[in-house]
Each structure stands twice: as structure tokens, then as C-alpha cells.
Amino acid sequence: MSRFKFPPSIRSRPVYETLAARDGKSHLIIAEAEGAEAVFDLAKNAENLMAHAHIIYIQGRSGDVYAERLASLGARQFYMGPSYSAALPRLRRVLSDAKMGLQAYLTGTEGMMGQAMLELTSAGIPHTAIQCEHRGSTARRMQCVHCKGITEDVTTDPFVCSHCGLNLFVRDHYSRRLAAFQGVCVDAEDPGNVPDQVEIYQ
Amino acid sequence: MSVGENKIAVTVSDITKITPLVTQFRFVRTDGEALPTFSGGAHTVVEMIDGAETRLNPYSLMSDPMDQTAYMISVRRDDQGRGGSLFMHQKVAVGDEMMISLPVNLFALDLRASKHLMIAGGIGITPFLSQIHELNAIAGTFELHYASQSAELAAFADDLMRRYSGKVHVYFDDLGQKIDLAALLEGQPLGTHVYVCGPKGMIDWVRKTAHDLGWPREAIHYEEFLAPQSGKPFEVTLAASNKVIQVGEHQSLLEAMEAADVDAPYLCRGGACGQCETNVIESDGEIIHRDHWLEDDDKKSGKKIMPCVSRFVGKTLVLDR
Amino acid sequence: MTLQFNDETFRDDYTFTNSQRAIDRFPFPFHEDSYMYSVNMEQHQGGPKGSVYENRFDVDEHYISEMKDRAQVLAEDPLRCQSLPHMNLAGWDLLELIMVSKSEDYPDLFELHRDGNNWHWINRPLGIEDKFVFLDNASLPYGPMEYITRQTQGDFAVLDQRDENLWLDAGMITTQADWSLDFDIGMNFFEWHAPVPKANEMGIFIRALKFLLNVQQGTPARRLNWTMTVNPLLDTSPENYHKWGVQKTGLTPQNVGSKQFLRVELQTFFRLPRSNGLVFPIRCYLIALEDIVTVPKWGRRLHRVLRDIPDELATYKGFIDNKPMIVDYLSKFDDGQPTSAGIWPEKDSEPELVV
Structure with a gap:
């Protein structure tokens, strides 16, 4: 499956790598939809990892396409759920008695990885120690800087804030604490003059 | 900028032998004012004037940061060292006035930790x-x-x-x-x-x-603060200040530069903070790197030296100071 | 002299004014006739008597009105003041730094009495008197950072130092030059400055960070930064940009002198000793173009600086669309005569403007 190559950007924008096994007695893998493919690659290159791994798989738009293969990887624990919010209570429970040395692997969309990273960093894992591999949709999770509402799955620039209705342009400035990019009013200086929407990355 | 510019005049108010090797010193401000606050893990650099020689050694502050009446440090006697700890143990007495630096912390707590x-x-x-x-x-x-x-x-x-x-x-x-x-x-x-x-x-x-x-x-x-180690005396040319200085057997290169009124910034004087990193312009001989600041590549290149702990053996050493 | 405080507004009817004294002591940011983005740090160890550099925290005629404006901003949007949980000690550090500095530097305006941890603070201009226990959050009406920065002009970025970086983990930001604390809180030094154009290529933030990491007790530092604002609007926040952005289009050749303001930030940098954090007080000074040009040197220089500034910087500083009008206005106050080096007005020695 082809992987999206993000154009170079500013320092606050996350960059993604390829998941690689690290030393540690316990491994937590959170994957969403096509992220399953990254988990297969990881498993291929790290024989002993799965025996100590807990996989939390969020089906998202992939449904159960990958279910069987994931279940057969031999993870110590395997969970599959329909959405990130459905998986969240489980994730929090896992982190509540996790030990130092836990290795974390995230793969899927930026929005899911960002939100999971927030849980992991809040539990005490530094963000630099969390591996992220992007797979699947390039849609963005955007915060409206004006009303503070989050609009999920934004694919165009500009876009309409799903909370306050302002026309926002898409910045690359990214907040780990909000797990979101910043959206700013595009027609503040000339109300009503909103540029045509284009797909992000076009 | 170096912390050496920010000194506090203190008086030794108490000396307590803690173990056969460790002695504790209590400092109060000579002018009677309150000492600056600090954070846990901070150190102060103590100036020891021993005859013609001046040594500056860092010691962790061990007193309560909330207590502004006194600072406390503990010094372990090192009979094989360059003499700083022996000076503290043998020559410092209650009532002596000394200069110490304002606290600097290179070992702070991460307050996010659970x-x-x-x-x-x-x-x-x-x-x-x-x-x-x-x-x-x-x-x-x-x-x-x-x-x-x-x-x-x-x-x-x-x-x-x-x-x-x-x-x-x-x-x-x-x-x-x-x-x-x-x-x-x-x-x-x-x-x-x-x-x-x-x-x-x-x-x-x-x-x-x-x-x-x-x-x-x-x-x-x-x-980990390294104490500078003694070694064979050597000569150094300081190009920017146009001086030739001699580094004595029990003196560090940094101390020799300071003795010649050449200012080099420092915080730790123990090879850790990176402040005194100095470019080598010319070297005919071997730099004895003792710091844990420079990367291995930098050490091998012979283009950089940390004067607080590192020494030189050879014919010519020219530094950009 | 005793300070006379202005009763003025920074919004709606914009009654803000600078007295002659405020104009004379304005921190003009250009030391030569051109501008290049740079780190330009210097020690913050006082300055000429009466100047904004004289004291650790400058209190001027705008104090009371600025604090009223801040209270109004916070009432509308409490997210402008936030502190991550591990920054509480740094908040007390800041409270101590400001209370000690102000009570020493302005004894007629502020008093601090300390008996161990029992502190007694009197702020005469704002009519505040509180007794509280140092390090006991419950003894103050707000958290320590919020409490003291509701009483101190300027924005405050409070940074944690760890992993060889500085982390924007707390702040009081109500007069910002277009950045959002709510969005940026928790970022490291490079992430926080990521939107500055060409910041990485220039390498200046690497040098700036290296410098700031080594700002120690007893050696605070400072620098000036600047931008342009239409109307004396303090709260140029991204949060409210959809409300104030349109004001930028209200400039005309007739009103540019009175409506276009040079906005200067005096940024200072202090080590916070108890937490090993750093605080960046970012103090904003506003001056109308028509007031700047009353100082011949400043009028000549500002014209040359803005005329020659690259479009990219003018865009970043948000005045690219109004640049022609501003430069045209200022050109009337530039007769081509030389200017002396440095930022000081030198009214006595600079030549009179020949128009």
C-alpha cells in the first residue's frame, strides 16, 4: 500500500517515521484502519515483539478487512473496536498501571495518532519516545482558534468551522496538547471574500 | 556571560565533620542579607584563594532551598586530588570570608514526574x-x-x-x-x-x-562533575588575547586563563555544561580530553577543547581565546 | 516624581494617548536606518534614569488602564491565562520576583512585608492589599502567576527548562502580537516560534535558545521586538482576529498618522530560582506615527526602515497592505539628512527637520 509523503514544513508540524521494534519488556501498539499494514511490517521485522505486545486496533473506515490477519499475529493481547472514542477507556485503563519501559507505537491518521499521543504523554511517556507512522487518510483535525471547537477530518483549505461557522484557513502550526492543527479566519480583513476551496496538499 | 561575574561574599559560620572523609560547611552572607533562593540540585562555585593559587570548585548545595539564612555544602577529602578539597578541609576555618557564585542548576528535577x-x-x-x-x-x-x-x-x-x-x-x-x-x-x-x-x-x-x-x-x-586532574605543565598561546600562558601541574587550563585575565565563560567547571568550549586554532601534540561534553567526533578532530578539565601534551597549542 | 496614571481605553473609542514624557521615553527599536531580524540580546541591568530600562519592571502612566483592559480580556476569555500543573512553583517564583522588584523600585507605589512565609502586599495604584502565605495557593484569590500578572503590565511567558530546551508551559497573554497561548502552551522553543518566516534557515533561534538556557540568576537579559498595529489595540489576539482584523482596512492617508501605531515589545528574560524556570515578560509599548515624527531622528529613521523592509517581513508583521500608505506618510518627515547611531532621541543634537 502506498504511503503519503508529507511535504516539508515548519518545526511544530509532526513528522512521521516507520515503526521499528525497540528494547523493552512491554509494547503497546495502537493502530487505526490502514495502520494495520504498518503493524504487519513491524511484526515481520521483530520476531519476539508480539509475544509482549498489546494491540489496540481501531477499525475506522477499514471495517474488518484486517481483522483476521491482526488476530493471527500472536499478540499477548488483541483488541478491536469501531472507533477511537470506543477504545479510549481501555487505553486509559492500560496506562493506569503501565510501567516505565513500555514502548508505544502509533499508526493511522494524524487525528488518531495525535489524540492517542496526548493520552500517552499525559501518562508520562515523553512525546519523542512515541513512534508514529502515518497510514490512511491525510484528513486533518483542526482547532478553530476563535471558538476553540475542533473540526475533524478536514480535507480542504479553507474550510468552515463545524462549531462557529467561520471560514478558516489551514495552518501547519500544530499543538500536541490539542492534537490539532490551527485554523484561522481567512476573511477577517475583507469579510465575505473567501478564496475557493482546494484539497489540502494539492 | 559567566556566572563568575555574579559572586556573593559569604562567611563560614559552621564547619561540621560528618564522616572521616566528609566535612560540611555552612555559609552566611557577610553583609547579613538573605541569600538568593535556588532549586534542588543546584550548585555553587567556591573560590579558594590558596596563597598565589586560586581554585574554583563546584559543590552541590545541600541545604533547604527555602532557607535563605545559610547555604550548606559538603566536601569529600580527596588526598590524590589537586588540593581543592584538602584546602577546604585543612585551611578553612569558621569566620573566614570567601566568595561563592550565585546558584546554577544543571541537575534540576523534572517537576512533571509522578x-x-x-x-x-x-x-x-x-x-x-x-x-x-x-x-x-x-x-x-x-x-x-x-x-x-x-x-x-x-x-x-x-x-x-x-x-x-x-x-x-x-x-x-x-x-x-x-x-x-x-x-x-x-x-x-x-x-x-x-x-x-x-x-x-x-x-x-x-x-x-x-x-x-x-x-x-x-x-x-x-x-557528574569531573574534578580537573593534575598533569604535566604545558604552554598555550591564546590568539585572540595575544598572550602566552603556562598551565601548572595542579592548575586547570581554565584556571590558568583566568589567572592571565582572559575571560572564559563557565557554569560547572566540570566538563559537563559546555560553556567553556574553545576552538583550537593550531595543535602540534595531543589534547587529553577529559570532559563529557564534546562529541567523539569533535574530540578526534582536535578542533575543540574544554579548558575546565582537559589538558595538552606536546609542542604547540593555539586557542581562539 | 509621582506618576500620573491615564484614564484611557485600548478598544472601542480608543482614548489611549502618550504624554510628552511617554513619547520622550519610548523604546524606539531601530538603532540604525535598516532592520534585520536578529537576536540582539543585552544585559538587563538597569538603564538611563527615567528610561523604560531603568527598573526591572517598568511601571508607567498606562498602568491602571492596561490592567483594566487585561481584566476585561480575561473575563471574556480565561484561556488567555493558563499554567500547566508542574508550573505552580514557577508561578510563585514570578510572584516573588515581581513583588520584590516593584517594592524596591517603586516604594511609593508598592509595599511588600515578609515575615517568614506570611506575606503582606500593598498595591496602591490598583488599591489592592492582601495578606497571604507564600507557596499556599489557597491563600490567594488566583493562582500565583495570575494574581501577580493581573497587576503587572506586559504579557508573561513562563518556561520550564528541561532536555536542553525551553517549554512554554505557562503564561498570561492578553496583549500578544498575534499568537495564541491556548494553542502554543506546552510547545518547546522551536515549535512555539515555528511560524516565524525563515526562522529555521536563519539559525537565530538556535543561537537564541543557547543564550537563554544560560541566563542565570543575577544576569537577566533583554531585547526589543516590534510590529505595527492599527489603532492602539492591546489585544491583537488570533482569538479575536475575526473581530479586529477589519480595522486594518480603516486606514486613510488622512488618518494614518493618528491611527497607525508602532508596537514595540520590550522582552526581558529572568531565571526563576526556585523552579529553575525562566520568565519572559513581554512588555508592549504603543506610539502613533504622528507622535514618533515629533522626534526628527525617529521620523527619518522609521521611514527608511519601513521603506526598505523585505515584503516577507512586512507580511509577517501584518502591515504589507498598508505599507505604501505608511511609507508615503513617513516620507514627509524624512529630509534625507543623516541620523546618529543608536536608539536615543537626541533631540538636542539632531538637525531640525527641513521640509
Whole structure:
């Protein structure tokens, strides 16, 4: 499956790598939809990892396409759920008695990885120690800087804030604490003059 | 800018022998004012004027950061050293006036940690004493594991055991007691940070064990100040100041530069902070790198030197100072 | 002299004014006739008597009105003041730094009495008197950072130092030059400055960070930064940009002198000793173009600086669309005569403007 190559950007924008096994007695893998493919690659290159791994798989738009293969990887624990919010209570429970040395692997969309990273960093894992591999949709999770509402799955620039209705342009400035990019009013200086929407990355 | 420009005149108000090797010094401000506050793990650089020689050695502040009436440090006697600790032990008396630097912290607590796991070896206990005071003031969680040669040499151990029973674990080498490090590190809850201060071997052991167990780099903190070592005298040309100086057997290159009124910035004087990093313009001989600041490539290149702890053997050394 | 405080507004009817004294002591940011983005740090160890550099925290005629404006901003949007949990000690550090500095530097306006941890603070201009226990959050009406920065002009970025970086983990930001604390809180030094154009290529933030990491007790530092604002609007926040952005289009050749303001930030940098954090007080000074040009040197220089500034910087500083009008206005106050080096007005020695 082809992987999206993000154009170079500013320092606050996350960059993604390829998941690689690290030393540690316990491994937590959170994957969403096509992220399953990254988990297969990881498993291929790290024989002993799965025996100590807990996989939390969020089906998202992939449904159960990958279910069987994931279940057969031999993870110590395997969970599959329909959405990130459905998986969240489980994730929090896992982190509540996790030990130092836990290795974390995230793969899927930026929005899911960002939100999971927030849980992991809040539990005490530094963000630099969390591996992220992007797979699947390039849609963005955007915060409206004006009303503070989050609009999920934004694919165009500009876009309409799903909370306050302002026309926002898409910045690359990214907040780990909000797990979101910043959206700013595009027609503040000339109300009503909103540029045509284009797909992000076009 | 160097902290050396910010000195405090202090008077030695008390000297206490803690163990056969460790002596504690209490400083109050000579002008009677309150001392500046500091954070747990901070150090001060003590100026020792010993006849014609001036030494500047860093010592961890071990007193309560909330207490602005006095600072306390502890000095371990090193009979093989360059003489700084012997000077403190033998020549400093109650009532003496000395100059010390304002506190600088290169070993601060990460206050985000849900738990602070401290591992001390020998005199490496001192920065933890101020950190424990700080954590008590803000209701932080800590656990201390303290290794010493013997009960007799374990400075402050009794006091710590008494005050923080259950949180302090002491290990004596002469009884064959050893920290079960792997088990200790493996059991720590997510959000724990580990701090180590002690001999180089201990620091390397803790860092490596934690790393191998998958601890993130940001959760591993260590402080190791190297004392400058004596060595053969050598000559250095300081190009920017147009001076040729001699570095004595028991003098560091940094001290020799300062004696010649050439200002080099510093914070730690122990090869750790990187402030005094100096470019080498010309070198015919071998630089004895003793710091743990420069990368291996930099050391091999011969283009940089840390004058606080490193020395030179050879014919010509020209520095950009 | 005793300070006379203005009763003025920074919004709606914009009654803000600078007295002659405020104009004379304005921190003009250009030391030569051109501008290049730079770190330009210097020690913050006082300055000429009466200047904004004289004291650790400058209190001027705008004090009371600025604090009223801040209270209004916070009432509308409490997210402008935030502190991550581990920054509480740094908040007390900041409270101590400001209370000690102000009570020493302005004894007629502020008093601090300390008996161990029992502190007694009197702020005469704002009519505040509180007794509280140092390090006990419950003894103050707000958290320590919020409490003291509701009483101190300027924005405050409070940074944690760890992993060889500085982390924007707390702040009071109500007069910002277009950045959002709510969005940026928790970022490191490079992430926080990521939107500055060409910041990485220039390498200046690497040098700036290296410098700041080594700002120690007893050696605070400072620098000036600047931008342009239409109307004396303090709260140029991204949060409210959809409300104030349109004001930028209200400039005309007739009103540019009175409506276009030069906005200067005096940024200072202090080590916070108890927490080993750093605080960046970012103090904003506003001056109308028509007031700047009353100082011949400043009028000549500002014209040359803005005329020659690259479009990219003018865009970043948000005045690219109004640049022609501003430069045209200022050109009337530039007769081509030389200017002396440095930022000081030198009214006595600079030549009179020949028009």
C-alpha cells in the first residue's frame, strides 16, 4: 500500500517515521484502519515483539478487512473496536498501571495518532519516545482558534468551522496538547471574500 | 556571560565533620542579607584563594532551598586530588570570608514526574538533599537508593533514614549490599523519572540499564562533575588575547586563563555544561580530553577543547581565546 | 516624581494617548536606518534614569488602564491565562520576583512585608492589599502567576527548562502580537516560534535558545521586538482576529498618522530560582506615527526602515497592505539628512527637520 509523503514544513508540524521494534519488556501498539499494514511490517521485522505486545486496533473506515490477519499475529493481547472514542477507556485503563519501559507505537491518521499521543504523554511517556507512522487518510483535525471547537477530518483549505461557522484557513502550526492543527479566519480583513476551496496538499 | 561575574561574599559560620572523609560547611552572607533562593540540585562555585593559587570548585548545595539564612555544602577529602578539597578541609576555618557564585542548576528535577527515583553513590548524595527538601515543600513523591562504602562513610544516611523512613534505602559495599537496579527500574510506574549522581561507573551503569529496559532518554537524569586532574605543565598561546600562558601541574587550563585575565565563560567547571568550549586554532601534540561534553567526533578532530578539565601534551597549542 | 496614571481605553473609542514624557521615553527599536531580524540580546541591568530600562519592571502612566483592559480580556476569555500543573512553583517564583522588584523600585507605589512565609502586599495604584502565605495557593484569590500578572503590565511567558530546551508551559497573554497561548502552551522553543518566516534557515533561534538556557540568576537579559498595529489595540489576539482584523482596512492617508501605531515589545528574560524556570515578560509599548515624527531622528529613521523592509517581513508583521500608505506618510518627515547611531532621541543634537 502506498504511503503519503508529507511535504516539508515548519518545526511544530509532526513528522512521521516507520515503526521499528525497540528494547523493552512491554509494547503497546495502537493502530487505526490502514495502520494495520504498518503493524504487519513491524511484526515481520521483530520476531519476539508480539509475544509482549498489546494491540489496540481501531477499525475506522477499514471495517474488518484486517481483522483476521491482526488476530493471527500472536499478540499477548488483541483488541478491536469501531472507533477511537470506543477504545479510549481501555487505553486509559492500560496506562493506569503501565510501567516505565513500555514502548508505544502509533499508526493511522494524524487525528488518531495525535489524540492517542496526548493520552500517552499525559501518562508520562515523553512525546519523542512515541513512534508514529502515518497510514490512511491525510484528513486533518483542526482547532478553530476563535471558538476553540475542533473540526475533524478536514480535507480542504479553507474550510468552515463545524462549531462557529467561520471560514478558516489551514495552518501547519500544530499543538500536541490539542492534537490539532490551527485554523484561522481567512476573511477577517475583507469579510465575505473567501478564496475557493482546494484539497489540502494539492 | 559567566556566572563568575555574579559572586556573593559569604562567611563560614559552621564547619561540621560528618564522616572521616566528609566535612560540611555552612555559609552566611557577610553583609547579613538573605541569600538568593535556588532549586534542588543546584550548585555553587567556591573560590579558594590558596596563597598565589586560586581554585574554583563546584559543590552541590545541600541545604533547604527555602532557607535563605545559610547555604550548606559538603566536601569529600580527596588526598590524590589537586588540593581543592584538602584546602577546604585543612585551611578553612569558621569566620573566614570567601566568595561563592550565585546558584546554577544543571541537575534540576523534572517537576512533571509522578515519582522521582533517586540513586546516589557516596558524596553524590549531596544534590539529592536539596531536592528532597524541595519535594517535601511541594508534596512531591520520591524514593532514594543510596550506596556507600560502609556505614561509617555513609554521610547523612542515619538522618535520612530517620526522617524519611520507607522512602530511603541504604546499601553498604563492605556488607556486600548492592542495588538490584534492573528490578528497581522495571517496577517503576509510568511517569517516573530516575536521577543518578555518584561515581562515573555508577552513572554509566544506571544510564545503560535504564536505556536497555526501554526508559526514554528524557526520564534519565544524571550529574557528574569531573574534578580537573593534575598533569604535566604545558604552554598555550591564546590568539585572540595575544598572550602566552603556562598551565601548572595542579592548575586547570581554565584556571590558568583566568589567572592571565582572559575571560572564559563557565557554569560547572566540570566538563559537563559546555560553556567553556574553545576552538583550537593550531595543535602540534595531543589534547587529553577529559570532559563529557564534546562529541567523539569533535574530540578526534582536535578542533575543540574544554579548558575546565582537559589538558595538552606536546609542542604547540593555539586557542581562539 | 509621582506618576500620573491615564484614564484611557485600548478598544472601542480608543482614548489611549502618550504624554510628552511617554513619547520622550519610548523604546524606539531601530538603532540604525535598516532592520534585520536578529537576536540582539543585552544585559538587563538597569538603564538611563527615567528610561523604560531603568527598573526591572517598568511601571508607567498606562498602568491602571492596561490592567483594566487585561481584566476585561480575561473575563471574556480565561484561556488567555493558563499554567500547566508542574508550573505552580514557577508561578510563585514570578510572584516573588515581581513583588520584590516593584517594592524596591517603586516604594511609593508598592509595599511588600515578609515575615517568614506570611506575606503582606500593598498595591496602591490598583488599591489592592492582601495578606497571604507564600507557596499556599489557597491563600490567594488566583493562582500565583495570575494574581501577580493581573497587576503587572506586559504579557508573561513562563518556561520550564528541561532536555536542553525551553517549554512554554505557562503564561498570561492578553496583549500578544498575534499568537495564541491556548494553542502554543506546552510547545518547546522551536515549535512555539515555528511560524516565524525563515526562522529555521536563519539559525537565530538556535543561537537564541543557547543564550537563554544560560541566563542565570543575577544576569537577566533583554531585547526589543516590534510590529505595527492599527489603532492602539492591546489585544491583537488570533482569538479575536475575526473581530479586529477589519480595522486594518480603516486606514486613510488622512488618518494614518493618528491611527497607525508602532508596537514595540520590550522582552526581558529572568531565571526563576526556585523552579529553575525562566520568565519572559513581554512588555508592549504603543506610539502613533504622528507622535514618533515629533522626534526628527525617529521620523527619518522609521521611514527608511519601513521603506526598505523585505515584503516577507512586512507580511509577517501584518502591515504589507498598508505599507505604501505608511511609507508615503513617513516620507514627509524624512529630509534625507543623516541620523546618529543608536536608539536615543537626541533631540538636542539632531538637525531640525527641513521640509
